[in-house]
Amino acid sequence: MKPLTEREIRAAFVNCTKGEAKRLFVPHDLSDRPWDDLDFLGWRDPQAPDRAYLAVEVDGRTVALALRSSGASSWQARRSMCSICLTTHTGGVSLxxxxxxxxxxxxxxxxxxxxxxxxxxxLYVRGRKDAGAGGRMPESLTLEEKVQRTLANLTAFVARVTA
Known part of the structure; x- marks a missing residue:
């Protein structure tokens, strides 16, 4: 993914008003992010734990989405799988x-x-971050194929949101 600036990120939000995009939290460490290892930029709002954001390039343009996560519930104690990267976590997957x-x-x-x-x-797909025992299932796919699958899953989600 190409490095993004705060201005580019704020301008890319499609599911909130320009005023909301102007006020939402954007990380200050954008220059320190491992851009070569990112297929999308995702972050949580430290002041509002139920808010999350992501920015991804779709068809040559950056699209950013404001997300809300579900509150803590009993199912989070069980192992769950991310629909985007297919990593399993105990309590580390949110709706x-x-x-x-x-x-x-x-x-x-x-x-x-x-x-x-x-x-x-x-980072989970590339093995740069560890999800713990059983977090990544053994696969015969190459890293590039795993990255493409992750991007396809994320692009499908973005398409459902913007349709």
């Missing part, structure tokens, strides 16, 4: 919900996906 853009989102329409709670899918 993330993105409001649809425009009028549909204002009416409460949204799309959900089970996602790594720390939004570090690209």
């Amino acid at each position: 993330m919900v993105a409001a649809k853009p425009g009028r549909a989102g204002q009416q409460g329409n949204s799309v959900g996906v089970y996602l790594c709670s720390d939004l570090a899918c690209p």
Whole structure:
């Protein structure tokens, strides 16, 4: 992924108003991110633990989504799998919900996906972050194929949100 600036990220949000995009938390350490290992940029709001954000390049343009995560529930004690990168975690997967853009989102329409709670899918896929024992199942796919599958899963989610 190409490195993004705060201005580019804020301009890329499709499911919140420009005012909301201007006020939301964007990490200050963008220059320190491992951009070569990222297929998308994901982060949590430290002041609002139920808010998460992601930015990804789709068809040559950056698209950013504001997400809400579900509150803690009893199922989080069990092992769950991320729908994007297929990494399993004990308590490390959250249901993330993105409001649809425009009028549909204002009416409460949204799309959900089970996602790594720390939004570090690209690092799990590349083995740069450890999900613990049993976190990554052995596969015969190459790293490039795993990365492409992760991107395809994320692009499908973005398409469902923006449709």
